[in-house]
Structure formats: structure tokens, C-alpha cells
Amino acid sequence: MSAGESWGSSQTLSPGGGSVVRRILLGSQLRRLRESRGITREAAGYSIRASESKISRMELGRVSFKARDVEDLLTLYGVADDAERESLLGLAREANLAGWWHSYGDVLPGWFQTYVGLEGAASLIRVYEVQFVHGLLQTEAYAHAVVTRGNPKASPAEIDRRVALRLERQKVLVSENAPQLHAVLDEAALRRPYGDRSVMRGQLQHLIEVSEQPNVTLQVMPFDFGGHAGESGAFTLLRFPESDLSDLVYLEQLTSALYLDKAEEVAQYETVMRELQGESPDGPGSRDVLRGLLQLT
Structure with a gap:
């Protein structure tokens, strides 16, 4: 940390x-x-x-x-x-109790284990993604395509393990103490193909469906808006139910990650997130964007 x-x-x-x-x-x-x-x-x-x-x-x-x-x-x-x-x-x-993710230690980097644990403990998860659909919102087929692209030397068995880990993480959204998830996806993440047309169509349809869950808010930052506040790239904001635990910014890198909890740094990311949310179409409007992309796929 x-x-x-x-x-x-x-x-x-x-x-x-x-x-x-x-x-x-x-x-x-x-x-x-x-x-x-x-x-x-x-x-x-x-x-x-x-x-x-x-x-x-x-x-x-x-x-x-x-x-x-x-x-x-x-x-x-x-x-x-x-x-x-x-x-x-x-x-x-x-x-010292082992989390469920420890059984995936063979495919889970040590630096990412901390994030998985924090993600599972959060009450509010706010994310901005530009490269691909966030892991909590990926279909199995899309996740398989993303993991395969990111690990070209991995065996089929390892790919399957990595995908299984991602699907296991998604269970937090339907758990008894499910967090609120507010995701802003850049249109670039939705237009960049992973897998064939059927994979992308299935992913877009899944986003439309999951965005209607009461604990999920999904917005799309459209190309035609032009430049926007998320110029620094993808990031995640985590908030916890414990009042004494400060909000946290997670920044993933190629072989490691940064965790920021200094108030002034977190505040800057929160400002960017609010601007992204305000500049993107609301839930129903973003579903319309997704339906439009689905028709083009």
C-alpha cells in the first residue's frame, strides 16, 4: 500500500x-x-x-x-x-484468513491480490475504462478474448483459470452485501473488438442487461463529446462501509499497481469522476448508445 x-x-x-x-x-x-x-x-x-x-x-x-x-x-x-x-x-x-482468491495464486499476481480483496470489501466501486470493458462487466467469451490477447504465451488451461478468476470476482455484484458499481466506459472500449462479432454482440447485450440492475449504473462517454476529463486514463475509486477507512484510488500498471489514499490525490480523481459522470449520457441515454452500437456490430 x-x-x-x-x-x-x-x-x-x-x-x-x-x-x-x-x-x-x-x-x-x-x-x-x-x-x-x-x-x-x-x-x-x-x-x-x-x-x-x-x-x-x-x-x-x-x-x-x-x-x-x-x-x-x-x-x-x-x-x-x-x-x-x-x-x-x-x-x-x-x-490471516485466506481469501477465496488465494486458490487462484497460480494465475493471480501478488500485487493484484490486494486489489481483489479490497474490491470485495468495497461498498462503492467507481471505474473509468478506456481500453476494454471493466472486468466486473465482462461476459465469459469477451473475458476469454481479452485474457488470450493479454497472455499470448499462456496455455489453454491457464487462460481458462484466469477467466474463471474474473467470473468469480463478478459474484460480488450479486452477493448479499453487493456494492454499488458506477462505471463510465469510453466508447473506444466498446468499439475495440475482442473476439469475433458474436462475442462483441454478446458483450454489448450483457452491458444493456446488467446496467438495469439496481446496484449498477453504467454510462458511456461517446466519441462525439470530444475531449473530456478522463485524459489521464483508466482508474478505479473504492469506498468502504467502515467510516474510518479512507477512499482509495487504484491505478493498474503493466507489472504492478499504485494505491493512492492521500486526501488531496483522491479528491482530484473524484472530481474527474464527477465530471465524467456529468458529461456522459445518463443510464437510459447510455443504454441507447449501447443499442446503437449493437446495431452496428
């Missing part, structure tokens, strides 16, 4: 991606306790036979937690209340 200093704590957490969020929450709590006692990371690391960098990774939620390490740190930080200690130790146990 590139800027985890503002992540806070809470008691209620969503299932699915909860282990990732719990890790971040526990790390943030430990950082606050350490700073309130005026203890350096170096001193904290010495107390658990670890380096200063290990403490930094723990406080940013980048690593799993050993119960003994948490116990020793709590003692160092002067946390003597049994209830408070047990609460934090319980958080550590829950933070």
Missing part, C-alpha cells in the same frame, strides 16, 4: 475482502499505538526480533501477522487491558 497512513480502524467489516481490510486496520492501529508512546520503528522491530522495514510493512498492512509479534508489540506499547488485547489479537487472526 503506497500511502497507508490515513487508514483507520473499525469493528464491522464486509465479507469476501475482509482479510485484506483487517490487515490494513490492524496495521494502522499498531502504528497509532506506537506513535502515541513515542516509540520508533527501529525499537519496535528490535522487540520482535525484526527490522524497522518489517514494522513498516506491518503498519501498512502488507504482510501477515504472527500472534506472538502482535502480543509483544502490545506489551511494548503498554496495552494491558485484556479486552483491548484480545480485540486486536482477534483482528490479527482474522487478518
Whole structure:
């Protein structure tokens, strides 16, 4: 996590991606306790036979937690209340639970595992896409075409695994605690063909149908609008049900990803998202755009 200093704590957490969020929450709590006692990371690391960098990774939620390490740190930080200690130790146990996506570790890069967990824990997901349809909205056939194009050396079995992972992610949209999804797709993403005509027709029809789900808002930024606010490219904004957890911007790169949670940076992306939403046709209008593209495909 590139800027985890503002992540806070809470008691209620969503299932699915909860282990990732719990890790971040526990790390943030430990950082606050350490700073309130005026203890350096170096001193904290010495107390658990670890380096200063290990403490930094723990406080940013980048690593799993050993119960003994948490116990020793709590003692160092002067946390003597049994209830408070047990609460934090319980958080550590829950933070170490494996998410469903761990079974896809053979095809899931480590840097993307964090995002999958956060996506599953979010209450609001806002995305802008320009290259292709967002993964949560792809049909199986379209996903297969995208994954094949992006992994030309992969075996058929690996392609199938990657597609299965993407379809598994989509279940969050119909889960008991389904998030609100607000997606703005550039028309370029809808005109760029992946697969044959039947694949693209099926994808466009799927977008029309899924856009009518109560928790999904889908807008299309049409070519004829001209230049618009999304000039920096695709991005995702995540919001969580925990009030102490700040909004997060996810920027995917070729071999890694950036996670931004500094308030001023998030605010700039939120401004761009609001402008994209305001400049694009509304839900019914965007469905008309999709129907028009369907007739041309």
C-alpha cells in the first residue's frame, strides 16, 4: 500500500475482502499505538526480533501477522487491558484468513491480490475504462478474448483459470452485501473488438442487461463529446462501509499497481469522476448508445 497512513480502524467489516481490510486496520492501529508512546520503528522491530522495514510493512498492512509479534508489540506499547488485547489479537487472526482468491495464486499476481480483496470489501466501486470493458462487466467469451490477447504465451488451461478468476470476482455484484458499481466506459472500449462479432454482440447485450440492475449504473462517454476529463486514463475509486477507512484510488500498471489514499490525490480523481459522470449520457441515454452500437456490430 503506497500511502497507508490515513487508514483507520473499525469493528464491522464486509465479507469476501475482509482479510485484506483487517490487515490494513490492524496495521494502522499498531502504528497509532506506537506513535502515541513515542516509540520508533527501529525499537519496535528490535522487540520482535525484526527490522524497522518489517514494522513498516506491518503498519501498512502488507504482510501477515504472527500472534506472538502482535502480543509483544502490545506489551511494548503498554496495552494491558485484556479486552483491548484480545480485540486486536482477534483482528490479527482474522487478518490471516485466506481469501477465496488465494486458490487462484497460480494465475493471480501478488500485487493484484490486494486489489481483489479490497474490491470485495468495497461498498462503492467507481471505474473509468478506456481500453476494454471493466472486468466486473465482462461476459465469459469477451473475458476469454481479452485474457488470450493479454497472455499470448499462456496455455489453454491457464487462460481458462484466469477467466474463471474474473467470473468469480463478478459474484460480488450479486452477493448479499453487493456494492454499488458506477462505471463510465469510453466508447473506444466498446468499439475495440475482442473476439469475433458474436462475442462483441454478446458483450454489448450483457452491458444493456446488467446496467438495469439496481446496484449498477453504467454510462458511456461517446466519441462525439470530444475531449473530456478522463485524459489521464483508466482508474478505479473504492469506498468502504467502515467510516474510518479512507477512499482509495487504484491505478493498474503493466507489472504492478499504485494505491493512492492521500486526501488531496483522491479528491482530484473524484472530481474527474464527477465530471465524467456529468458529461456522459445518463443510464437510459447510455443504454441507447449501447443499442446503437449493437446495431452496428
